Amino acid sequence: MAVPAAPWLLLPFLLLAPSLAAAAVSEADALIAFKSTLSGAGAGASAALANWVPGTSPCSGNRTLWRGVLCDEGGRVLGLQLENMSLSGALTLDPLVDLPALRTLSFKNNSFAGPIPDLAKLGALKMIYLSRNRFSGPIADELFDKMRSLRKVHLSHNAFSGPIPSSVAGLSELGLDDNAFEGAIPDLEQKGLTFVNLSHNQLEGPIPKGLSRFNASMFEGNKNLCGRPLDVSCDITQSQSPRSPAKKKISPTLLVVIIVIGVLALLSIVGLFVFILSSRRRRQLDEANLVHLQSAETKKFDAPEANKVDRGAAEYRGGAAKKAHKEDHGKLSFVREGSQSFGIEDLLRASAEVLGSGNFGSSYKATLFDGPSVVVKRFREMNGVGREDFQEHMRRLGRLSHPNLLPLVAYLYRKEEKLLITDYIPNGSLAHMLHGNRGSNLPPLDWPARLKVIKGVARGLAYLYEELPMLTVPHGHLKSSNVLLDDSFEPILTDYALLPVMNRSHASQVMVAFKSPECAQHGKPSKKSDIWSFGILILEILTGKFPANYLRQGNAGTDLASWVNSVVREEWTGEVFDTAMKGTKNGEGEMLKLLQIGLGCCEADVERRWELGVVLNKIEELRERESDGENSSFDGEGGYSSKGMTEDDFSFSTNN
Known part of the structure; x- marks a missing residue:
């Protein structure tokens, strides 16, 4: 029988409750007040923000209840993402001062007009879009001076004028392209600057030396800019400025000479054009011969039953890729600083090897002549956004940098398909190591190696959540075939953050996040769908079982966790662990802890599913060997015996 708590023990909670309720109401009221300042075409903000209802809360933990609101784990408003809502009028930020946790503002693709709002009132902002x-209009030079936490400012495609404010110094990202900024570029030589785009303005003068490391396209469209990386000498620019002396009249003799030179130049151009056409025909014949010679390309394992080898892979070289010569958008765009530059022609001439064909498209290994090997992935179902939004998202991915992420090197945009270029990782995928080397000479992954893989995947996933807070599922397609292993068996995540550019209907059929239990209930993933995918991956690594075998006809809500729960509950044995896993001596207790973490990630109830921060901390605490005093044994033949340990000591709470 429960003993009633003494009234004086409840006093602190009774005093605290009104303040917590007031804080929640205050944030909701602040957003309602902000909504009242918005207007737009048609029904305007009332329709776009219809679920912003007084008396309700915008957040439940880190779960968003109001459209366009980002929440932190404490249930506070972390950001506003009101994009593509046809909002218009002047933007007033005064009501948002009452949101102390606000760090991100994104009002992209609307019709807000007038001067830039007073952003300095929100001094804790980190990102502004x-x-x-x-x-x-102009931007005050000191606007960003007091915003010490500010890292990213994107003001592209507006009509801002005047000089670039010097207070942007210190940012890591700055997008000011397609405006009317004028004058000289301020000193932006800070080492932390990873992205800058000043193209298509009215800037003039030399480009600061510290910006010469960026691509020339970031400065094009400014007639009077000079210096590296532009191929324009500052001496030439100054000589062509409006301040130059008036031109002298051309004499008739000089005019005749100019005409003769022009005719000769025209004849030279015609001859060069004929030469280029003949060279192109020869090159196409060479490529056709090369395709014939390479028709028996090598095939590699990717993942059993999920990814099968594409037997028609030669069409990449002999068919689809040739079209790149005939289109305006047949040029590779590089997004990683310092990467070796090459063209689509170099890929066509490279020796090719088929790696596999997955749900998105085919993958090829291309070994460049006198250069590195790269992986080319073709995506046919990647028309979720237009060309400009696609390019912006690819640049965002190119700026990501983490030891457990495979960096994007370059991409090719074409209407019917996209190519993504990454580095080549020789050891292949985790799926191959777990399922594809059975019966081969390759040794199976031991317990220390599997624990190392899980820790690396957790760190990479946590980085994606930190850098891409605007995405519902920052990875979206986390599975063993998308985890590569380097020479030291350090995991490297690939195919991440692609959901924003995928066709939604195709993504809902094939992406792992859409197999989560919440998709079976509500038809769309949640902020914790990646955590569910990670839990399934943990169970796959521990059990050696392929998750696709436990999905009933590919439906969401039925998964490997159900099987693990049934075995443990009914038999309470180590049958769940992969018998091929070596190096488990004195590590069985840690394996059980990891099994519990995996099941905590697979909770069907999103509210009860573990937070990523909790998962990461618990995984980091795991060791290859259990501490002294823990006494359990795993016989390697499917039998587990616990001494002094009961099922209550190791609770399972999944409801799959």
């Missing part, structure tokens, strides 16, 4: 609106 106001691109593709109708803002105009």
